[in-house]
Amino acid sequence: MKEREMRVLSLEDTRAALPFGALIAALDAGFRAGAEVPLRHHHFMKTPGAADDVLLLMPAWQQAGWGGVKIVNVHPGNAGRGLPAIASSYILFDRLTGVHKLLLDGGELTARRTAAASALAAKRLARPESRKMLIVGAGRVGANLAWAYRAAFAIEEIEIWSRTAASAEALAVELRRGGLNARAVPDLEAAVKRAEIISCATLSRAPLIEGEWLQPGQHIDLIGSFTPEMREADDEVLARARIFLDTDHAMVESGDIAIPLASGxxxxxxxxxxxxxxxxxxxxxxxxxEEITLFKGVGSAIEDLAAAVLAYESLTA
Known part of the structure; x- marks a missing residue:
């Protein structure tokens, strides 16, 4: 690859460049190394007669080595145009020269690094012998969670619950085709009681997981609550668990943490x-x-940067 040449990765290329085993290790190393991570930039773009469009910028850089920025466009009106509401790209640049080195699919990078960060946290918090996993939510991140956790644990059974039963079944079929022992389940309470690791990736605005359902030794992973109004777990879940966050921003960005903090x-x-x-x-x-542990992630630009560096190094190795 030439010094000033920028490589462009498609969604499929981005996925191939970020295998979960290597990605989990890269995130671990990235958090150890640290980086400058300014607050996420929000810019609202007015559209007459329609909801605002939003431009998000998420930068991070090292003192030496690498820097990068994720650019996300959120356009609610795209639903009526037959287009996805979110478009995202990630640019990796050389910290010394500023030369742009790599352009990745931002959506795929985000989904994979989100799942990998949860698996990394579980490696440090969950019981190493955990074998039974429950995935709550059957969207893009939920699909990645099965493979991320499989890279970190000897997972033997995966149960999937979704408000839409057909979505849970479709994901279970997809995972079975990949060789995983997965099945959709209709009863969330019973599934929570059976699981050793519970990973939630939903858009819920009201708690789904109840603290009275929890069993000794479980690990709870909350991904979906990324605004102060969203929740996936009730107060009792938080009260019963040892709580860890990806960054302190979760205390204000996530309703799962901000709401119980405000109420006491x-x-x-x-x-x-x-x-x-x-x-x-x-x-x-x-x-x-017997301890119950809980990890709440809202995402960090350090994770994006570590993933992009891994992708670049895999291309140039």
Whole structure:
């Protein structure tokens, strides 16, 4: 690859460049190394007679080495045009020269690094012998979660629950075609009680997981609540678990954390650490097989940068 040549990766190319085993390791290394991560930029673009379009910019850079920015366009009106509402790209650049090196599919990068970050957190928080997984939500991230966790644990059984039973069944069929032991389930409470790892990736605005359902030794992974109004777990889930976040931004960005903090159901003292701290200090804080652990992720530009660097290095190896 020439010094000033920028490689462009399609969705399929981006997927192939980010295998989950290597991606989980790359995120671990990325959190250890750290980076400058400004707050996400939101720009609202007015559209007469329609909902605002939104431009999101998510940059991160190292002191030396690499930098990058994810660009996301959210256009609600695209539903009427037969187009996806979200378009996303990621640009990786050389930190010294600013030369753009790689353009990746932002949606695929985000889905894969989100699932990989959850699996990385589980490697440090869940019981290593965990074999039974429940995926709540059957969307794009949910599909990636099965493979990410399979790269981190010897998962033997995967159950899938979705508000739309057909979606859960479709995902189960897809995973079975890939060789995984997966099945759709209709009863969320019963599935939660059976699972050792519970991973939620939904757009729910009201709690789905109830604390009274939890069993000793479980690990709960909450992905979907990425605004202050969204929730996937009730207050009792948070009260029963040891809580870890991907970054401190989750305390204001996620309703799963912000709402119980505001009501007093939990306090900041109940939040024991971040994924960055777990990786940096090489911690596995579970003290017993009976503890319930919880990881809440809202995403970090460090994850995007680490994934893009991995993709570039795999292309130039």
């Amino acid at each position: 159901a939990i306090s900041k003292a109940d939040i024991e650490g971040t994924l960055a701290g777990l990786c940096r200090d090489d911690l596995r804080p579970r003290a017993s097989a």
